[in-house]
Amino acid sequence: MNAAVPIAGNRFVIIGGASLVGSATAGELLDHGAAEVVLFDNFAFGSEDAIAHLRDNPRLRLVRGDVMRLPDLLRALEGAQGALLLAAHMTLSMDRDPWGGLDVNIRGVQNALEACRVNRVRKAVFASSNAVYGYGPNVSGELVEGTPFHTVGVPPAAVIYGATKIIGEALCRDYHRKHGLDTVVLRYCTVYGERQHYRATNALFIIETLDRVRRGERPIVLGDGSETKHFVYVGDLARANRMAFAADATDVAVNASGPRPITTLELVRLVTRLAGGGPEPEFIAEDRGRVRLTSGGAFRIAHEEAARTIGWRPEVDMEEGLRRLIAWRAGNEPRPAAG
Ligand SMILES: NC(=O)c1ccc[n+]([C@@H]2O[C@H](COP(=O)([O-])OP(=O)(O)OC[C@H]3O[C@@H](n4cnc5c(N)ncnc54)[C@H](O)[C@@H]3O)[C@@H](O)[C@H]2O)c1
Numbered sequence: 386m387n388a389a390v391p392i393a394g395n396r397f398v399i400i401g402g403a404s405l406v407g408s409a410t411a412g413e414l415l416d417h418g419a420a421e422v423v424l425f426d427n428f429a430f431g432s433e434d435a436i437a438h439l440r441d442n443p444r445l446r447l448v449r450g451d452v453m454r455l456p457d458l459l460r461a462l463e464g465a466q467g468a469l470l471l472a473a474h475m476t477l478s479m480d481r482d483p484w485g486g487l488d489v490n491i492r493g494v495q496n497a498l499e500a501c502r503v504n505r506v507r508k509a510v511f512a513s514s515n516a517v518y519g520y521g522p523n524v525s526g527e528l529v530e531g532t533p534f535h536t537v538g539v540p541p542a543a544v545i546y547g548a549t550k551i552i553g554e555a556l557c558r559d560y561h562r563k564h565g566l567d568t569v570v571l572r573y574c575t576v577y578g579e580r581q582h583y584r585a586t587n588a589l590f591i592i593e594t595l596d597r598v599r600r601g602e603r604p605i606v607l608g609d610g611s612e613t614k615h616f617v618y619v620g621d622l623a624r625a626n627r628m629a630f631a632a633d634a635t636d637v638a639v640n641a642s643g644p645r646p647i648t649t650l651e652l653v654r655l656v657t658r659l660a661g662g663g664p665e666p667e668f669i670a671e672d673r674g675r676v677r678l679t680s681g682g683a684f685r686i687a688h689e690e691a692a693r694t695i696g697w698r699p700e701v702d703m704e705e706g707l708r709r710l711i712a713w714r715a716g717n718e719p720r721p722a723a724g
Contacts, residue, residue: 390631393417393418396422398506399411400471402431402469404431405578406576407469408436408580409623413626413627424447425450426448426472427451452492452496453488462503468500469630473493476543476678494552498556511554516546525680525681526683530687557638558636571641573617576617576618577707579709579710587614602664603667607649618705618709639690644699644701644703645702647703648683659704
């Protein structure tokens, strides 16, 4: 059976659409000829600002709704061929509100998949995370799709977040097996780019570094700076989402990461240079109480499986992606989002 859902002429619903990834993906689907893109969101974290650049497009529709209310989803998904499941609490908000986070990340995903089944939506693409590998001292080297979940020494909110994504992935497989719903799971690593928000720990580190450099303060490096982080540019991810719908692949879960990882020190030096220069970084041993995601040293999130299954490879390296983020931010005043 062909699991490909062509973009042109089809209708897509992005659940949690007023988001960093949703706004970029909506533009990508519209550019590729989608008949209609519906952004379904309760605006818990998302904002009108994130989608302002799309509002004049006649093929874009905004629907206010909550993934905790199945009837909202049943209505929004009527006549849709594809659904992108983004609505979620990430680690920082899971730390503040585990009750809300567990609801949205588990029951919300189940509701969305059920609404897909009832409406005979052809394919659901689920936003999972590299958090399914966990963090901590056992995480290093090459993280491939079969790498297990590491929880030792990891902040509880990060474990809870990763576990909810594992459950979301399993719900996708369950709906595929029991109901024939085609699904592709993409395990995003930390997303950065235009319309960056303040909700993801590692991306927040980029923004905070940029802000410190701009204020003439020394940027902060936690530890000795040798620990790696692996990011992915939001435009590359929008393309991955589109390709996941259009590919014949189904019942797969693959990583979506940027071209290569970066050490914390390299990242701080790169942001400093792109911001026009600044003082030398200050090395500190520990953060001030915020959830910090550590690893056992250098790691890389492999994306070769995504190339094999959906034909996707990342294209934008960190220097170019950060240039775009910094240029976008120059025209957008910092405004921490609610939640
Ligand atoms: N941003 C990252 O670094 C990153 C990394 C890995 C995985 N992911 C995953 O990718 C997805 C999108 O990430 P993002 O950064 O674009 O997220 P985001 O925080 O910008 O967007 C999430 C959206 O979901 C909406 N939402 C929350 N609760 C809802 C509810 N009850 N009903 C309806 N809508 C609701 C929010 O208002 C928001 O617009 C998430 O599932 C996230 O877990 C993100």
